[in-house]
Amino acid sequence: MDGDVHIRSIGTALPGPAIDNATLGRRLRMGGQWEQWVETFIGTRSRHLSIDLDTAKPAHSLADLCETAGRRALEGAGRAAEDVDLLVLATASPDLLMPTTANVVADRLRINGVPTYQIQSGCCGAFQALSLAQQLLAGGEYRNALVLGGDVSAKFYDFDLDFATLPPDQLVHYVLFGDGAGAAVLDRTSAPGAAVIRQLFTRLTGLDREPGQTLDWYGPGDRGSDRPPAIEDYKAIEERVPLMSAEILDELLDDTGWQRDEIDYLLPPQLSGRMTTKIVDLLALPGAYEISRVREIGNNGNATPFFQLESAFERAIPGQRLLGISVESSKWIKGGFAVETV
Structure with a gap:
């Protein structure tokens, strides 16, 4: 072990x-x-x-x-x-x-x-x-x-x-x-078809930034409020998420020592089909196969990375490398992982 x-x-x-x-x-x-x-x-x-x-x-x-x-x-x-x-x-x-x-x-x-x-x-x-x-x-x-x-x-x-x-x-x-x-x-033990986590991090980066997304919780005292339950600052999201994704990619590559042309699969943020395309184009990983599910099943929030990993593992062969990237706009959190199949 x-x-x-x-x-x-x-x-x-x-x-x-x-x-x-x-x-x-x-x-x-x-x-x-x-x-x-x-x-x-x-x-x-x-x-x-x-x-x-x-x-x-x-x-x-x-x-x-x-x-x-x-x-x-x-x-x-x-x-x-x-x-x-x-x-x-x-x-x-x-x-x-x-x-x-x-x-x-x-x-x-x-x-x-x-x-x-x-x-x-x-x-x-x-x-x-x-x-x-x-x-x-x-x-x-x-x-x-x-x-x-x-x-x-x-x-x-x-x-x-x-x-x-x-x-x-x-x-x-x-x-x-x-x-x-x-x-x-x-x-902690490996097995055929498993993948080892080479790098994984999350980090809050929202100091002094207004939230890009809010999701309200209504209690008995304010259930009759006319506040909308969910608000999306889509302009801020469109501006910041691609740039933050590029920062996450650079950090993952620095931490692992992997080169851009050594990445086999890219699991990008799944905000929407249009935004995903924009982010993937910006990241410009020449040999990476994009694993996207948002066009068919929507943005599933916390389920999304699992759907992406499932699709990637169905295709991957031993020795291939996957990078996953996530940006949370609620208070601007970065997330990334590097995984290698064994």
């Missing part, structure tokens, strides 16, 4: 059928150039939602999706519930404040008597969860960890709104995001 931490398996889960732009547009009562607007400014073709689109009633909880993803990851690693030493979950949209979704999922999976952690974060939360698990495993006290990430943003939808009058910074939330969950089994 070496001091490395390995990703042994990935599991993912999506709720319900894919919902294309035309179907979503009809439900939002959007006419005219709706589909053209989505394709031109967002670039997302479909997404999966945790609600029944006809009734607007919840159909899947975050715990439902994380349970499914977690089971699949454990099965892929050949691990049973009693083998798990540690569980970490990252989300920006927990089912409840308490009990935490992490503990509900642990109970459903029959995991007990181990440390459990829930990280409240946006797009970089999955990187934070992986980083926490990696550091705890590297300390030698634990052998393996189940790491989960997921979000169910559809529960914030209000179908009584007049969507044709919404400003773009609010309407974008009904188009950009999809719901889903992902999971990974991290282990």
Whole structure:
């Protein structure tokens, strides 16, 4: 056994059928150039939602999706519930404040008597969860960890709104995001098909910067407020995220000593289809295959890196190198990982 931490398996889960732009547009009562607007400014073709689109009633909880993803990851690693030493979950949209979704999922999976952690974060939360698990495993006290990430943003939808009058910074939330969950089994031992984590970091860089994204939490005292539940400063995001992505790439290359032409797979930030293309073009890794899922399943928040890793591992052969990059605009957090298949 070496001091490395390995990703042994990935599991993912999506709720319900894919919902294309035309179907979503009809439900939002959007006419005219709706589909053209989505394709031109967002670039997302479909997404999966945790609600029944006809009734607007919840159909899947975050715990439902994380349970499914977690089971699949454990099965892929050949691990049973009693083998798990540690569980970490990252989300920006927990089912409840308490009990935490992490503990509900642990109970459903029959995991007990181990440390459990829930990280409240946006797009970089999955990187934070992986980083926490990696550091705890590297300390030698634990052998393996189940790491989960997921979000169910559809529960914030209000179908009584007049969507044709919404400003773009609010309407974008009904188009950009999809719901889903992902999971990974991290282990101190390797196995065929595993990948070793060569570098992994997250870092807050938002000092004196206004948030680029806010997601409100309504309690009994302000539930009647007319504040929108979610706001996106898309202009600040378009300006800053590509530049921050380039900074993350440079740091990963410096830390690993890898050269730009030695990267086999690039897992870029999955803000939207259009933004992903812009970021990939800026990063300019000549031989890297881009792993993007946002065009088909939407921005899944904390589940996104797991979907990307799953797709990359399906293609990768031993000895190939992957770089993952994430930027969280809520308070401007950087995240990056370098992974090598073994």
